[in-house]
Amino acid sequence: MARELTGQAFKVCLIESGGIRYDGRTQALARGELAGDFGFPLDETRVRGFGGTTAIWQGACRPLDAFDFEPHDWVPFSGWPFGRSVLDPYYARAQAVCEIGPPTYELQDWEESDAQRLPLDPRWINTHVFQISPPTRFARAYRQAIFSAPNITTLLYANVLDIETTDNARVATAVRIGTLSGTRFRVGARFFVLAVGGVEAPRLLLASNRQNAKGLGQEHDLVGRFFMDHPRLESAVLHLDDAPARMRLYSVHASQRVAPPTAIEGFLSIASETLAKERMVRCAFQVPPHWRSYPEFHSKGVMALRQIGWAIRARHIPYQWPHRLRTVLAGARAVALTGLRRLGEARTSRAEFVLTACGEQSPNPESRVVLGSTRDQFGAPQARLDWQLSEIDLRSIRRANEILASAVEAAGIGHVTSLIDSNGKSRKLRSGFHHMGTTRMHRDPTQGVVDPDCRVFGMANLFIAGSATFPTGGYANPTLTIIALALRLADHIRDQLCNGPPVNIC
Ligand SMILES: Cc1cc2nc3c(=O)[nH]c(=O)nc-3n(C[C@H](O)[C@H](O)[C@H](O)COP(=O)(O)OP(=O)(O)OC[C@H]3O[C@@H](n4cnc5c(N)ncnc54)[C@H](O)[C@@H]3O)c2cc1C
Structure with missing residues (x-):
């Protein structure tokens, strides 16, 4: 302003x-x-x-x-x-x-021959595109x-x-x-x-x-x-028959459709027609890199290391750095496992993707x-x-899992297994901050x-x-x-x- x-x-x-x-x-x-x-x-x-x-x-x-x-x-x-x-x-x-690309989020403006949407029934599931800022550090860019x-x-x-x-x-x-x-x-x-x-x-x-x-x-x-807030949860695993060819659109990549190329990432989102029919709030699935989908990635040690990394990239001294360093050392096993998985990932050709459900929270006084x-x-x-989350918030994530599973099966491209137990929770529910x-x-x-x-x-x-x-x-x-x-x-x-x-x- x-x-x-x-x-x-x-x-x-x-x-x-x-x-x-x-x-x-x-x-x-x-x-x-x-x-x-x-x-x-x-x-x-x-x-x-x-x-x-x-x-x-x-x-x-x-x-x-x-x-x-x-x-x-x-x-x-x-x-x-x-x-x-x-x-x-x-x-x-x-x-x-x-500092992102043109103001269009129409999928056809971003698809490329090697980055196409999954062929899912659009009455159930749509592919949505996010544009990814460098990210702009406002202090540096506008000071x-x-x-x-x-x-x-x-x-x-x-x-x-x-x-x-x-x-x-x-x-x-x-x-x-x-x-x-x-x-x-x-x-x-x-x-x-x-x-x-x-x-x-x-x-x-x-x-x-x-x-x-x-x-x-x-x-x-x-x-x-x-x-x-936006509740986030590793909620399902997507198993695809022909994965590598299908999933480029859903990872962060530079789209050549615009000049200069803009980083984008596809999400699988429950279609509004289905939201109305099912009386749900919104839910979309992000397909993060596999190494991020293990519980260790969300451990205190890895989070402290990421926070140190964010601060250093922003050229700040990390907040409470002695405490954070101690947390990294105490969580050394999880940090090492995550690092090894990250290094190994480049060499694996995946057919399974752990999906992060990104939910809407309904207004609750x-x-x-x-x-x-x-x-x-x-x-x-x-x-x-x-x-405080409401019943509709967790129900919507549960139901979104089922709708995605039906859509993937109907398309004949693989199947989805749920990670959510009968209480509606699986791994720890996180916030989007x-x-x-x-x-x-x-x-x-x-x-x-x-x-x-x-x-x-x-x-x-x-x-x-x-x-x-x-x-x-x-x-x-x-x-x-x-x-x-x-x-x-x-x-x-x-x-x-x-x-x-x-x-x-x-
Ligand atoms: C790790 C992380 C990752 C995120 N990633 C994304 C993302 O990918 N995409 C996205 O859209 N959002 C993301 N967010 C959220 C995003 O950072 C916030 O939505 C955004 O910064 C909020 O902007 P704001 O100006 O409202 O608040 P802030 O950015 O928090 O700014 C508030 C300002 O007010 C100042 N202030 C506060 N209190 C006082 C006071 N009493 N007197 C004087 N000054 C005061 C603060 O110092 C600060 O400068 C992320 C957040 C976190 C923590």
């Missing part, structure tokens, strides 16, 4: 908790309490630093489908206040921000543009502690800032945008409780509710972020996350925290950017949609500042 607003006649102040380099004390501010099914420490799933979590993201990009924006009578609280066409122009601009813009001031190591408002809590007047060295100050503005992630946004709204004890935007007790009892370095309550829904968007203030312009209901000048505003999250990774919404919000704020009525801050 800051980059979009460079060169304007108004001033922008970008307030960032971290610095350019990883900083352990700042990163610790992302800590939180966990309850429920969520198994991953919060401070390991978000990066406190300039450029945010794009320092470690993997770059998988796909817009939500038109189907994801529609209300579905079998999914409570589903439906966006607008359709996909409203975001189309912004998705096109977001592609460039993520220069932001730092050199005369109308943008960037404050690093500046933590927003809470939002001050007029007495009636209708207009934000300033944010209160604290640094870990003890400095305190305020920044006032005409418009405020919280772009702090799906856990921190509700935490800040709830913690801003001076004028209204309930917090901001909390008139209808919705702030922090409807937390959604009991799945939520609240203020916890532990305090951070500023004495403010940390977030407490209670991630996608924090969505906690300040959901709606037309009706009794059903959402922000309006379709991402403005907090009841507040004249406080906006939210990020996946916290998603009413539903489909199955695709969220960042391309986050960027599309941020570009739309940047346009809206530019328009308000240049053409809109003045905001009354008295």
